[in-house]
Amino acid sequence: MRKHILTRTTALFAALLIAVCGFTSNAQRGEKVLGVAGGYATFNRSGMVDVYFQYSFAEHVRIAPEIGYIVQNNGKAGFEASIDMHFPFRVAKAFKLYPLAGVTFNNWSYSSDKSSDSRGGFDFGGGFDLYFTQNLKLSVQGKYSLMNDTGGGFFTVGLGYVF
Numbered sequence: 001m002r003k004h005i006l007t008r009t010t011a012l013f014a015a016l017l018i019a020v021c022g023f024t025s026n027a028q029r030g031e032k033v034l035g036v037a038g039g040y041a042t043f044n045r046s047g048m049v050d051v052y053f054q055y056s057f058a059e060h061v062r063i064a065p066e067i068g069y070i071v072q073n074n075g076k077a078g079f080e081a082s083i084d085m086h087f088p089f090r091v092a093k094a095f096k097l098y099p100l101a102g103v104t105f106n107n108w109s110y111s112s113d114k115s116s117d118s119r120g121g122f123d124f125g126g127g128f129d130l131y132f133t134q135n136l137k138l139s140v141q142g143k144y145s146l147m148n149d150t151g152g153g154f155f156t157v158g159l160g161y162v163f
Contacts, residue, residue, distance in 0.1 A: 121147025
C-alpha cells in the first residue's frame with residue numbers, strides 16, 4: 001500500500017513539474033538549478049535528503065519544486081513533495097537572500113502499527129544562496145510546513161548545479 005501511494009505521488013509530482021516547466025518556458029529566460037540537499041525534519045527529529053529544481057522566470061521570482069525522503073526515527077518515516085515560490089534579492093555579488101511560500105504534500109508511515117498519514121498543507125520560510133562559481137551554489141533553507149497533525153520544520157543545506 002505504501003509503495004503504491006509513493007509511486008502515485010511521485011507520478012503526480014513529475015506531471016506537475018513537467019507542466020510547470022512547460023508553462024514557464026514562454027516566460028523570460030532565466031537561471032535553472034538542479035541540486036541535492038540534506039537536513040533535518042522536526043516532526044520525527046530525523047535527517048532528510050532532498051532533490052530540487054529551481055527556475056527563475058523573473059529577476060525576483062522563481063519556482064522551486066522538490067521531492068524528499070525523511071529517514072525513519074521514533075517509528076516515523078516520511079516522504080515530502082513541495083512546490084514553493086522563492087523571492088530572491090541579491091545582497092552581495094555572490095549572495096542572495098529569499099523568503100518563500102508554497103504548497104506541500106507529506107506522507108508519514110508509522111512502524112508501530114503499520115499505518116500512514118497523508119496531508120497537504122502550506123510552506124513558509126526563507127533561505128539564502130551562496131554562489132561559489134557561475135555554475136555551483138550552496139543553498140541554506142528553513143521552512144515550516146503548516147498542516148493538520150503532521151506539521152513541522154524542515155532545515156536543509158544543498159549544493160546545486162546552475163545552468
